Amino acid sequence: MSDKDELPHSEGPAGGWGSLEGMTRVLGKARAEPQALDTLRKLNKPKGIMCPSCAWPKPANYKAFEFCENGAKAVLWESTSDRCTPDFFAQEGHTVTELRERRDHDLEKTGRLTHPLRYDADTDRYVPVSWDEAFAQIGERLKALPKKDVVFYASGHAGLEASYLYALLARAYGNNNLPQSSNMCHETTSVGLKKVIGTPVGTVTFDDLDMTDAYFYFGQNPGTNSPRFLHNLKNLKDRGGKIVTFNPVIEQGLVSFVNPQSPLDMLTGKETKISDQYHQVRAGGDVAALVALCKVVIEADDTATAEGKPQVIDHQFLQEHTNGFEEFAVFCRDADWAELKTESGLTEAALREAAQVYIEAERVIGVYGMGLTQHTHGSLNLAMLVNFLCLRGNVGREGAGFCPVRGHSNVQGQRTVGIAEKASLVPLDKLRELFGFDPPTEDGMHIVDAVEGLFDGRVKGFVSLGGNLVRAVPDQERMEKGWASQDLTVCISTKLNRSHLFPGKHAYILPCISRTERDEQKGGNQTITTEDSFSMISATIGRREPASPHLKSELEIVAEIAKAALDPNPNLKWDEWTGDYGLVRDLIEATYPDDFHGYNQRMYQAGGFYRGNPARERIWKTESGKAEITTPERLNSIGFDDREGRYRLITLRSNDQFNTTIYGYHDRFRGIEGTRDVLMMNPKDIAEAGFKDGQIIRLVGDADDGVERKLGGLKLVAYRLPRGTVAGYYPECNVLIAANHHDRLSKTPASKSIPVRIEAE
Incomplete structure (x- = not known):
């Protein structure tokens, strides 16, 4: 390969002046309102605003500036002073068809949406509609459509309160068609991790990050996607810990970092080297890499046992808490190094060097992102990571465990409170008891099912609580045609995006307030809550004036759609719940008492309150009651063969x-x-x-x-x-x-x- 200096990759560190420059650039482009800077000061602090971008946790011992470049950009971008009013759509060259020629960036640059809008097919334009008319017309269409043909999608942003009522709306309507953005990123964690250790989420807490000796890091980019994590990575390096990275792409956040919150580091340019080892594994080669690591650990244990030395593997943990180790150990011993090297794209020496770090570390955290989950055999990737951590008992103890890094700020929390297409994941008996109706028991549509339903015309209506689904899913050209063929499309949004430009026969854009803005209801300015990647629940309360007096909150919009689309039920108190979100939190606590006990009293706790995780306590909610060690049937996670030119x-x-x-x-x-x-x-x-x-x-x-x-x-x-x-x-x-x-x-x-x-x- 050519010298790295000949290639465009930046050698500059993550953080540092580049981070400040990036924020300043977006500040200028967004033409953000002055109040946005005050919002940043309150970000990720008790009785402040929880970051609207990623789901990285909020520390109890927070800093003066508890935000990162990514979070600042999200706040500034949404705090724009530009407005996308009904007049915009009336201008020459602004038909829906003409707007399709604009880039995604330019669509959002039009500014915050200010009024509810209805698509007028005769003029091919969005026109203003009153809220009352919009809700009445949406309710009428929902009542007319077959219940099984309507999908209720959520993007992962809306708070727990709105999300709970959204799921309740769908089930009272008559289906479990509740796909969510998790379907497109970390659903492999929700399904794959649950299958082998009995939990659908990560097992570490924020305190574990300060106790670990090493991170084994797979397919995640903290410099761009979760910059606040860089401080924890730096802290580990400062105390002598190790970081071993497996990623096909050299990501600068995993190479070096300058702490932008340290005046000394900024003035001197002092960099912290992040990864001790950086292994550019082939795309789809993680299975082979993890098998190779396990092979080295098992061989080292075999040698230690034969020589009468202390064992390398935690055999007591494996015997008490796992199934399948012996079969997997035989597989690893027999694994051919030539195959492992070919499939992983790494040398035997590099893999042995990485395994040695694992052997020497007392506590290890396995960090991963979508680079591990988004493969045709992504679940096998996770199963191999489980095998790897279990070898030395690195699950269910301090400073060790699984750390999936999620994107959307409340993507995990929405699943927790019922936005799920699988009926078995929701306490339907509790819903029946609380609300006096029989929830549907048939599983609903996953996002893939919904997309295929759009292709073949089975899906007739779509309600989107946030997001830009047409742009986010695969098979985009087919998706655009399928989306536009529906009878009804409803998008709850803050800004114009590409999903709005392929309207169904009846199409509505319902503009909502952002998380940073005041949510004034009968009971005053309302608090909402979110759940981060570490299962911590935190309160957030907006302080800025809404971008338009015509906006409504996500929760109020959900409640009004429900009132218009559902038959009357005295137990469904939509108006009361809209007036006081604390009543919704009472419902969440009644539905999920183990996770949300004392909800309203605990929500302002610094750093959030922990809703618990059985695997962290070494309680395995699997079919066998133990963690499952998986013997792989293949050494890569791709679902196709290599061939010339592919x-x-x-x-x-x-x-x-x-x-x-x-x-x-x-x-x-x-x-x-x-x-x-x-x-x-x-x-x-x-x-x-x-x-x-x-x-x-x-x-x-x-x-x-x-x-x-x-x-x-x-x-x-x-x-x-x-x-x-x-x-x-x-x-x-x-x-x-x-x-x-x-x-x-x-x-x-x-x-x-x-x-x-x-x-x-």
């Missing part, structure tokens, strides 16, 4: 985006400026394929389903990636992903290993 495509977020929200075109860590239309590729692969760095190419989806999927106009960028692995930006590359290209267990789209071919344009 590459494994990874989709990435840039430094200037959060999920589908694009703040700008400055990906400073990757050295890519002014565009997102690029394909990153190993320079040797570029030369071998007969292309040139800088050449304009077309990506072609290579799924074996007969559907043509293409994305053209991409500039080839020589980049430090494993051979055979290429990378492009999300969500632009979603057009290349087949809807059925997903994890076999959880149906999570396999966005980190997509089969593609490359053509010259």
Whole structure:
């Protein structure tokens, strides 16, 4: 490979002046209101505002500035002084069809939505509609549609109170069609981790981060997606701990970091080296890498036992708390190093070096992101990580465990309070007792089911509580056609996005307040709550004036839709609940008493209150009552064969985006400026394929389903990636992903290993 200096990847550290520059750039672009700076001061603090971006936990011992670049950008972007009024849609060149030509960034730049809107097909424009008319018309359409054909989607942002009522609305309406953004990212955790250790969420708490000796880090980028985590990584390095990273892409947040909250570090440019070892595993090669690590640990234990030395493996833990170790140990002993090296893309020496860190560390946390979950066998990746941590008892004790890093700020919490398509995950008997109706018992639609239902016309109506679903899911071109073919589309939103531009026959945009704004109801300014990745529940209360006097809260919009769409039921007290969100928290506590006891009294606790996790106590809620050690049937997590001309495509977020929200075109860590239309590729692969760095190419989806999927106009960028692995930006590359290209267990789209071919344009 060429010297790294010849390639565009930035060598600058995460954090530091670059972080401040990034925030300042978005501040200017967003034309944020002055109150936004005061909002940042209150971010992630008791009786303040919980960050509207990622779900990283809020420490009890908070700093003066308890926010990161990513969180600041989210707040500033939503605090824009620009407004998208009904007049915008009346202007020349602003029909829905014409607006489709705009980039995602430019759509959001139009500003905050100010009035409820209805799509007028005759003029191909959105026109203003009163709230009363909108709710009445939506209710009428929902009553007319077959109950099983309507989907209630949630993006992962709305608070626990609105989310609980949203799930209640769907079930009172008559279905469990409650897919959520988790379906597209960490559903593999919810399903795969639950299968093997009995919990659908991570097992660590914030205190564990200060007690661990090592992180083994897989497929997650803290520099862009969870920058506050960088402080914990730095703390570990300052006390002599180790970090071993497995990621196909060199992410600068896992290389070096300058603490922007330290004046001395900022003035001197003092960097903290983050990863002690950085292993660029092939896309889909984590199974082989983890098997290799386990193989080295098991061999070391065999040698220690034979020589009468202290055992390396925690055999007592394995005997008391797991099933299947002996079969897996035989598999690892027999595993062929040539195969492991080929599938992982790593050398035996590198894998042995990594395993040695694990052997020497008393307490280890396994950190992972969507780089581990978004594969056709992503659940197998998690099962191998479980095997690895269980070998030395690194589950259910201080300083050790599983740490999935989630994106949306309340994506985990929404699942906790009932937004779930699987009926078995919800205490339906409690709902029956509390509200006097019979909830549906048939499982609802996963997001993949819903998307396929849109393709074939089975889905007739969609209500979206936040998000930009048309842009976020795979098979985008087919999705746009399917979405627009519906009888009803309802989007609860703060800004204009691409999902609004493919309206159904009856289409509505219902603008809501943001989390940072005052939520004035009969009982005063309301508090909402969220759950972070560590199962901590925190209160948040907005202080800014809403962007428009015509906005309503997410909870009030949900309640009004429910009143219009459902038959009267004296037990469903939508008006009372809207007036006082504390009453909704009482309902959540009554429905989930083990997790939410003392809810209203505990919600302002600094750092949040912990709702508990059985696996942390070594209580395994699996079928066997023990953690399951899995013997793999394959050594990679991809669902297709390698062949000549086929590459494994990874989709990435840039430094200037959060999920589908694009703040700008400055990906400073990757050295890519002014565009997102690029394909990153190993320079040797570029030369071998007969292309040139800088050449304009077309990506072609290579799924074996007969559907043509293409994305053209991409500039080839020589980049430090494993051979055979290429990378492009999300969500632009979603057009290349087949809807059925997903994890076999959880149906999570396999966005980190997509089969593609490359053509010259």
